[in-house]
Amino acid sequence: MSDDLNFVERARREKLAAIEAQGVTPFAYSFERTHTAAEALALAPAGSDEGASVRVAGRLVAWRGHGKTIFAHLADLSGRIQLYFRRDHMGEAAFALLEQLDIGDLVGVAGPVFRTRTGEITVKADEVTLLAKSLRPLPLGKEEVVDGQTVRHGALEDSEQRSRQRYADLAVHPEARALFVARSRLVSAIRTYLDGLGYLEVETPVLQPLYGGAAAKPFTTTHNALDMQLYLRIADELYLKRLIVGGMERVYEIGHDFRNEGIDRTHNPEFTMLEFYEAYADYTTMMSRVEALLLRAAEAVRSVPEVAPRVPELKPPFPRISWADSLNRALGADAMAMGDAELREAARRIGVERVESLSRPKVLDEMFQALVESKIDSPTFVIDYPVELSPLAKPKRGNPAMTERFELFARGKELANAFSELNDPIDQRARFEAQARLRAAGDEEASGVDEDYLRAMEYGMPPTGGVGIGIDRLVMYLTETANIRDVILFPTLRPE
């Protein structure tokens, strides 16, 4: 921002000085609010009489002066309400202060609620208190109501500025506030659900000496005093399962994971992950947990009226299709049975790029993504993944080439990933070593051997079901939001 104030900002600073010159403090300490805008609207008297008096507070978002009267609108989190100022009612001095007010100022207004001639519920101001002067013009558009729909003109359209200056976006767009209210309700509903099942919410390290639990490139940082390289976690998984070993039985964590990858519509370098683990459960139990959790999440989001119409109807139980069967059916051949050359040729045919550089499991995974995953629209569990793709999952009963793992897909995107957790330390060591070989061969996303985790598992880990759900993606799905940036309050951006 330029140091030179533009003419609008200069005018506002002049008003600020004029207010101070009158002995009025332009930045108040508090205001005793008795009603939100929505609560005040609900007090509307039937006829033309004046109803109860209220004290409302919020931001001035519209202003229509008429000489000796003024109409304005005040917005708070609950909505907006019209204000009516009359000189003969307020008195000369109080009315004169209104000349120093601007759209964007935070004010408190006290007075009775009444209906105007046109029927709009309005607060007739007995007095106004300036709570904070706005020195920078907010891009507040004008609103009109056409056929019951609010149409906004102007306002802040630039999506970069909306993300960068989220405070302005939120101040100007009630629907942006509603989306984040919905997100908050969703997280709250998830906590309520898991707490109700006896889960404990825990916190595990963000700074980790070894990273694991997912296939991703980490961020690195340094601890000066320990002179040690640390990684920002890419998943919570391995620490939460250590807690299962310790007898915590049911634990969950909602927190940020960090992955050092490109930024696009569905990826932000830090994102919110829910993981929950339940001792003595397997992946079938976790499927029903996920169904119940999603229903409650959808319900929570639907409780926000501005967002409700976009929330899809969820009808559990969701269909369950096998990973291998669905891939083979889409391919018209048995992919797992194919020789390596044949498999790579098939992958190339369906458009998988740089097939030569991929490991065999990666080729299968790419084929599955292209043929099956991207085409799933309504919520569907894909179950039983190849063991090579799932180094932390238990082998499938009766088929050790596969694991007891499921992913939930909707609109072509992954919503949940879960498995019967591998609790055999000998098998786990072998899996880690296989990963370490991939890593040595140049796979930057393969994990290493986590000896401490193996030590934990050697003490004895109960059979456990575990689930990971990306909260940002879930919010996107439930609110039909196309860009992850729009569901994260402060997404990662290049500096201005």
Next chain:
RNA sequence: GCGCCGUUAGCUCAAUUGGCAGAGCAAGUGACUCUUAAUCACUAGGUUGUAGGUUCGAUUCCUACACGGCGCACCA
């Protein structure tokens, strides 16, 4: 990382073939005691993303860069 598109007043957008950079809202002054995208009159507001180049003349054409959007790649 690659391709395409974009960047003009605080906000939303114009500007013909390369020919004086414009409008609405917001702002200022004035009028107006039930308006609601209030209305009316007047006024002010610009280093056209940055740096170069071509040209008598560049918002416009060219090059590079910055930032962004979309697509691709990457990303269970």
